[in-house]
Amino acid sequence: MQSYVSIESLSKSFGLFTAVDDISIGIGKGEFFSLLGPSGCGKSTLLRMIAGFETPTSGVVRLDGEEVTDVPAHRRATNMMFQSYALFPHLSVGKNIAFGLQQDRLARSEIRQRVSEVAEKLQLTALLDRKPQQLSGGQRQRVALARALVKRPKVLLLDEPLGALDKNLRAETQHELVRLQRELGLTFIIVTHDQHEAMTVSSRIAIMRQGKVLQIGSPAEVYETPVSRYVAKFLGEANVFEGGTARRSGNELKIESAEAGGSVLATATDHISTSGRYWVSVRPERVELNKQGSGLEGVVEQFSYAGSGRHYRVRLKSGATLDALRVNLGAQDDLSVGDTVFASWMPQAARLLAD
Amino acid sequence: MPQPSLFNRLSIFAGLTFLYLPIVVLVVYSFNASRLVTVWGGFSAQWYTAAISNQSMVEGAKVSFLVAAISATFATALGSLAAIVAVRIRRFRGHHIFNGMLVAPMVMPEVVMGVSMLLMFVTLGIDRGPVTITLAHATFTMCFAAVVMQSRLAELDPSLEEAARDLGCPPFLAFIKVAVPNMAPAFVSAWLLSFTLSLDDLVLSSFTTGPGASTLPMKVYSQIKFGVTPEVNAISTIILGVVVFGLVTSRIVSRPSAKSNLAV
Known part of the structure; x- marks a missing residue:
């Protein structure tokens, strides 16, 4: 498949520091693609190279088949929404939105028409004469979005677009972004450090660390089949134990784990060999806690009530901790701090990790 | 709010x-009807009338205002360029020295600056007069203008210009269209500060002046040698008024706009 945005062995160094280290990604037309990673992982630098604000040390950026590596930002068919929104304080909302069209020397009537179109789409019509300082955070965010969208870019780049919004508004805006992106059929590339946000909005996610891409895949793929312990722990929560000798029966593996202090279940995979070092990872929501029965024995050490679920931290006999999440289905809670519990899970709930 | 202690109140009063x-x-005493500066003889504005009709003083005032206006314009232009280099380019070879030299005239003894400039003008064979005073003032007020511009430029979000570029504006035009309008208050502020500094300067002017070119402070100073009259008080009060007006306006203009905190 021909990629719409194609990043080929792209690197960027600042002096001795390598911010982006030989990254190759292909992004399809109409995708909502996330660059996810902790701060300093190079995701913003990568975005700025796609926008044309940074010149790569080596590598190629292609946009719709054309190489744009050395094309300056003002001649690229990409538009960016900045983390600070970067609205021009001396111009009204309407003039902020019209700014990009004026640079293209479009006819006045067309500028007016396109501004009012996008203003209507983003519910900004009543605010066109205001100055950015007179707007709320959510309104500013919409103006920044409108200003970038009105140019009808091939790719819209969003740098932590929702970082400045409070939690409720953020969730609402995430859905709004997805709706807009589908409606307009545009390609969105978003930079975020919020794994929940990346999972909610994206069609695919690239997880980055120290200038490298660790894994690319749909939200379900990266959550269900993480390639490493780092990815498993970065995306959501994960209990990870080092595995020892494994006994296979059919498709099931029974793994002795000294770290967990007992044997745990997993499914056999062809990819991971159980002869070298390997790890077993299981998500807290897939751990079952029972007062009697079999499994890893431990004591409930901490409990927190999170509304939609109850979160337990269990101190296993081996000394390791295990997190378990019980979805709140309205049933009475029968576990309390200090109780002895047995933790177990279905074999298919666990993943084997080689790294 | 807690009451300040008696000691604090007394010391601030003192x-x-x-x-x-x-x-x-x-x-x-500038409104004193008496000819004596130290004895109150009733209210009168006669010394203001005298000052305004004193041809020599009016000449001095003209020179002062002209010098101040032109030197402030130069200082603002040069100071802005220096500030752009210091804030935007930042880490170039020798930036520490550059930044140090930019603000050094603030603390350098004026006498030293005066002598060095006098020597330079003499060596270059430039006739001393209003032009040399203007050059000297521009040099010395430039560092103040640069500091004002620097602080404004530093708080200007650099992504504003990036946004303009992203929307199709070439880099230089982006600076003109986005950064310059947002620095406008700082330009006014820097100009007024330079203007008032030039207006009340005596030392530099005395060193770099030539025959027939005397600024108002120089006129006042030479008149004092022949005795203080309330006329000097009146002139001083006028200068004071202009300077206070300039400084207050400069402060009001450069204050971060109260509107920016007015999020709806």
């Missing part, structure tokens, strides 16, 4: 008195 009582006395 400090302010020490600083401002002489100025208050000067202003009050």
Whole structure:
């Protein structure tokens, strides 16, 4: 498949520091693609190279088949929404939105028409004469979005677009972004450090660390089949134990784990060999806690009530901790701090990790 | 709010008195009807009339205002360029030295600056007069203008210009269209500060002046040698008024706009 945005062995160094280290990604037309990673992982630098604000040390950026590596930002068919929104304080909302069209020397009537179109789409019509300082955070965010969208870019780049919004508004805006992106059929590339946000909005996610891409895949793929312990722990929560000798029966593996202090279940995979070092990872929501029965024995050490679920931290006999999440289905809670519990899970709930 | 202690109240009173009582006395006695500066003889504005009709003083005032206006314009232009280099380019070879030299004239003894400039003008064979005073003032007020511009430029979000570029504006135009309008208050502020500094300068002017070119402070200073008359008080009060007006306007203009905190 021909990629719409194609990043080929792209690197960027600042002096001795390598911010982006030989990254190759292909992004399809109409995708909502996330660059996810902790701060300093190079995701913003990568975005700025796609926008044309940074010149790569080596590598190629292609946009719709054309190489744009050395094309300056003002001649690229990409538009960016900045983390600070970067609205021009001396111009009204309407003039902020019209700014990009004026640079293209479009006819006045067309500028007016396109501004009012996008203003209507983003519910900004009543605010066109205001100055950015007179707007709320959510309104500013919409103006920044409108200003970038009105140019009808091939790719819209969003740098932590929702970082400045409070939690409720953020969730609402995430859905709004997805709706807009589908409606307009545009390609969105978003930079975020919020794994929940990346999972909610994206069609695919690239997880980055120290200038490298660790894994690319749909939200379900990266959550269900993480390639490493780092990815498993970065995306959501994960209990990870080092595995020892494994006994296979059919498709099931029974793994002795000294770290967990007992044997745990997993499914056999062809990819991971159980002869070298390997790890077993299981998500807290897939751990079952029972007062009697079999499994890893431990004591409930901490409990927190999170509304939609109850979160337990269990101190296993081996000394390791295990997190378990019980979805709140309205049933009475029968576990309390200090109780002895047995933790177990279905074999298919666990993943084997080689790294 | 807790009440400040008696000691604090007394010390602030003493400090302010020490600083401002002489100025208050000067202003009050400028309205003195008596010819003696120290004896109150009733209210009168006659010394203002005398000052305004004193041809020599009016000449001095003209020179002063002209020099101040032109040197402030130069200082603002040069100071802005220096500030752009210091804030935007930042880490170039020798930036520490550059930044140091930019603000050095603030603390350099004026006499030293005066002598060095006098020597330079003499060596270059430039006739001394209003032009040389203007050049000297521009040099010395430029560092103040640069500091004002630097602080404004530093708080200007650099992504504003990036946004303009992203929307199709070439880099230089982006600076003109986005950064410059947002620095406008700082330009006014820097200009007014340079203007007032130039207006009340005596030392540099005295060193770099030539025959027939005397600024107002120089005229006042030479008149004092022949005895203080309330006329000097009146002139001083006028200068004071202009300077206070300039500084207050400069402060109001450069204050971060109250509107920016007015999020709806």
